[in-house]
Amino acid sequence: MVGLAGLSADSVRVAARSPEPDRGTPGRRRRRLREAALSAGMLAPAVVVYTVMTVVPVVVALYLSLTDWNGFSSADFVGLANYARLFDDPDTTRAAVVTVIVALFGSVGMLGLGLVYALQLKERNWANSFFRTLAYYPHVISSLILGFLWSAILGTNGAINNTLADLGLGPVGFLFDENLAVITLVGVIVWAGFGFNVVLFVAGLQTVPRELVEAAQIDGASRRQINRRIVIPMIAPVVTVAMVLNLVGLIKVYDIVVSLTDGGPAGATETIAYVILTRSFAGTDVGFATAQAVGLMVASAALSVVVTALRNRQDRAAAS
């Protein structure tokens, strides 16, 4: 971050204004042609790998989603039948609802806790930096592993239920009660992800001018008034970006579902990504799986477009 800020905007503007080398003589033209070929060569590896590994599969998905292919025998073109099935299929509907619940409540939980702790940890000192790191560390661990760890803690034979049993309290079905399992899933996701929001918000809070807060303090504003009236409105753009980042991240939740609940009990925690990979695709329903995948891509793209629009608006606001 320091490095990014190191080069001033002025130097860029100066560079942009500097005159282009003049062109025209045959030697220069040949040189320019060679440079153009070289530029294409420098772009080529990235463009080729990205196209073959990302763009082509998307096109293939669009095609496969219009067929009834099972992955082995010949495929018949079925038009939009798979897409119609998306809305009829109870598994897909339930998974869509679970995904929306996870994305919505997970996002709200991460934002809320992120904000609460960012306000506590915004000053730069040793203790705050320790607590920020503590809140953040799950972000670098694979969600698959976090899910297995929490499932060993919250399962029927897990640490929490064994301790409750010692106190004479019955087992709590954190992972085995259909409703509670969804809440547990959201809880573990929030636990793993809120620290990232804390870090984002602290970065935002440190840009709030101190003079503003001090002026309000001198005017006799309470800490709470300062937070509500000055600090939170000033970091609103960062909050918006964090919210949409959370949403975009959460609509594709898969790993943690596999390891925490494996979709159970009775499919109560299956998300869309889980259904695509574990059910439709593994169940050799390739045509339908790709229709679900296309649906997820569209939802993800729509959310990402919202991010970009919000961010552009924020950049314009910052520039004005």
Next chain:
Amino acid sequence: MTPNLRAGARRRPSPVRVALLTLLFAVMTVPVYLLLVNSFKSQQDIQNSPFSLPFARISLDHLAAAVQSPQYNVLQSYGFTLLLVVAVDVLCILFAGPAAYVIARSLKRRTQFLLLFFLAGTFIPASALIVPLIYVLRAIGLGNTVTGLILHDVAMTLPVSIFLFVGFIRTVPRDIDHAAAIDGAGRLRTYWQVIFPLTRPAVITVLILNSIGIWNDFISPQILLSPGSGTYTVTTAIYAGISQYSTDLTKVFPNLLLAVAPVIIFFVYMQRHIISGLTVGALKG
């Protein structure tokens, strides 16, 4: 800054702050504590007293068994995962850097369009892409191969990497390129010898983002490499092992500890870089 105002506010931490931070400490450390102590206990001790650390009965046997386990060996999978991380990192830097340089320095509209083309990749969830990708890899003869997995991982890392590099290179004055050109360097040489060293902070950010992402990735290796291949990453080894022995906690905890340990050590060692790197990645990507 007016020190007396601030110091006054700091001296007596409010009860709310104390309560919030105590709760944070408990919630964030208890799972790691349980992971740590239960990796050295018998099944009976884990079940009867999950929180205790019975010094008389702790043993390294379960951890040793996990280290030596012939099947789904997490320790062995470090090697393959590390190879994957290094290969993807190297290829990503080799491919993304020059491409980003051309995009950052070009004034042509169609080159600028390429940036959008790459950015579109960030919209696509891996779980949606991987099903059709299997058929593409099969068609080009890379089905179920490590090469196919590496190329897929590289493609997944390119969008954000190129975006970060372009943003950074644009802050490097063009005068530097012109000076290099006058000294007779071609574009490729200008990039590798002059611009690339200047973009070190961006390179570090990209390396951290990619390394953590590839190390933790589960979907791609799980689906692009069949279990029959016998090649496991840390995540696929853990998955294969734990879904088999999920009730045997003396296998679950030591294996999870082995999987988490290198990441935690790396994180503690590099935490400043990691946090700022991932924040930049998120705010810009």
